[in-house]
Amino acid sequence: MIEMALNYAFGCFGIGLILNLAVLVRGPNASDRLLALDTMVVNMIALLVLYSIRIHSTQTFEVTMLFAMTGFVSTVAFCKYLLRGSLIE
Numbered sequence: 001m002i003e004m005a006l007n008y009a010f011g012c013f014g015i016g017l018i019l020n021l022a023v024l025v026r027g028p029n030a031s032d033r034l035l036a037l038d039t040m041v042v043n044m045i046a047l048l049v050l051y052s053i054r055i056h057s058t059q060t061f062e063v064t065m066l067f068a069m070t071g072f073v074s075t076v077a078f079c080k081y082l083l084r085g086s087l088i089e
Contacts, residue, residue: 009050017043034078041071 020040027033052060
């Protein structure tokens, strides 16, 4: 039963990634593209967690945490760049 749930979740998050990629490519402005990129990071985090559940490993959770922190910092930096025009004041 857990395998069916994992397969369904992989499919849903995979479709979400593809739809976010379409918004990233065709987005009307930079803020929409940034939101799509941030949502892609969240979907990738979910896929990494699902993968670690599938292979019964706890070591990939550290990779997931590093990926989450990097995604958060890059999103904040890009938002600051969009709002102010520079990263360093």
